[in-house]
Amino acid sequence: MTPIRDRSILGIFSIVLFLCLSYILFVITPRLAVNISAFHGFASILVLSFNIAIIFSWLNFGIIGGLLFTILSFVVGLSGAIRSGCYSSATLAWSYIITMFIGYSHWRATNKLKQTFALKSEKRDEDINILSDNIYRKKGDIKHLDEKLLRYLILKDVAESLTTTLSLDDIAALIIERASNTIKKEGRVLLYLVDMEKQELMLSASQGAQSVKAKKGDVFDRWVLKHGIPLIIEDVTKDFRFSSKDSEAAKEFFRSLIVSPLLSGNKIIGVLRMDSLNEGVYTQDDLRLFDIIGNLGAVAIQNAFLYSWIQELAIRDSLTGLFVRRYFMKRFQEEIKRTARKNGALSLLILDIDHFKSYNDKFGHATGDIVLKYLARAMTSSVREGDMVARYGGEEIAILLINTDFERAGKIAESIRKRIEDEPFVLRREKQNLTVSIGLSNYPKDSMSEEELIKIADSRLYKAKSLGRNRVCEN
DSSP: OOHHHHHHHHHHHHHHHHHHHHHIIIIIGGGGTTSHHHHHHHHHHHHHHHHHHHHHHHHHHHHHHHHHHHHHHHHHHHHHHHHTTOHHHHGGGGHHHHHHHHHHHHHHHHHHHHHHHHHHHHHHHHHHHHHHHHHHHHHHHHHHHHHHHHHHHHHHHHHHHHTSOOOHHHHHHHHHHHHHHHHOOSSEEEEEEEETTTTEEEEEEEESOSOOSOTTOOHHHHHHHHHOSOEEESOGGGOTTSOHHHHHHHTTTOSEEEEEEEEETTEEEEEEEEEESSTTOOOHHHHHHHHHHHHHHHHHHHHHHHHHHHHHHHHBOTTTOOBOHHHHHHHHHHHHHHHHHHTOOEEEEEEEETTHHHHHHHHOHHHHHHHHHHHHHHHHHHSOBTBEEEEEETTEEEEEETTOOHHHHHHHHHHHHHHHHHSOEEETTEEEOOOEEEEEEEETTTOSSHHHHHHHHHHHHHHHHHTTSSSEEOO
């Protein structure tokens, strides 16, 4: 049985008992007056029985019901006993006071226990709510940590993948791909690298964009390039760091973006950027991950630069910057095979500075180095992209003209000779007449062997010198 149902039964019982006792005391008891001793004993029992009704009323109805039943019982019991002439029984009505105090004490103790229990229940409910809230937050933290762990595992994969290649193009493509896969949000991903000569950004790789108009970056990329810190913008139209003109021009292409500088030491070598047409797409956590990818990418790019630089050191002459003879011979062999497969033609020029020793004797060896550097620059700017210029030995320079027949090679050789002769060259404030002699050979006209082609071009060079220098010898 439930406590509420128990209290209802006690309440009904106390009322019924009170009514029954009142009826018996006023109606039945006077009929027993024939036997005086039995009458007084029965009356006393009735008067005392009201104490039961009083106790039950205190238990069920509390202080108001208890006081009401005590007063009613006192009035009914006392008046009933006096009316029946049982004055000795009437004195027993004072026991109601004692019962009332017992009921009051019980009610007070019960009420105090209820209050204590209610407070404990409230505290328990509060603790349960706090625990539930903590559990909910912890679950959210666990989920967030799981997502972070997954992202950092992806970053580990990014770091490992970037170490698998030293090709700059492959690294740029990997950075773009892994940045998009890690952030996993809509938008373009752009990688700009700094052109060290022009000191400006140049687009290196992109994803999610059919065409990029800002090939050299925009005001946001240049801001990162200038300040060297990451940038996040939730809405370009509301960012106070940039002018309204720049914001209005940008919102046609994107509304939110994150940009990270690619740092190598204290030098910025590029910027990595992700933008979206929607506002508020990226978070600070996205920017942190993006910045880590940028740092990893910067290390990989710098390694690629160093590798390329080391390769260049191995195949370039330190004085003139031209290819060295060993590398030239390797490429010459490859080009002969390629030309043979395509039934094409190529030509070889071997060039020597006329009276070079006299410059060294007159002005010193340092001046000879200046002459060689000048000639190297002139030769490099005189040939097409794809042709090859190398320092063949001493003051001799070899030029490999790809896909060039004999007649065309002769015209190019003559234009080079004339350019050197006509351009002024000043040494120690004295104008010098610098000239060159050139020997020419052609594949397949002269030979189909690289050794023979070199031998023929070299012999024609010396023939040009024997014929008076400052000329091209073709046969």
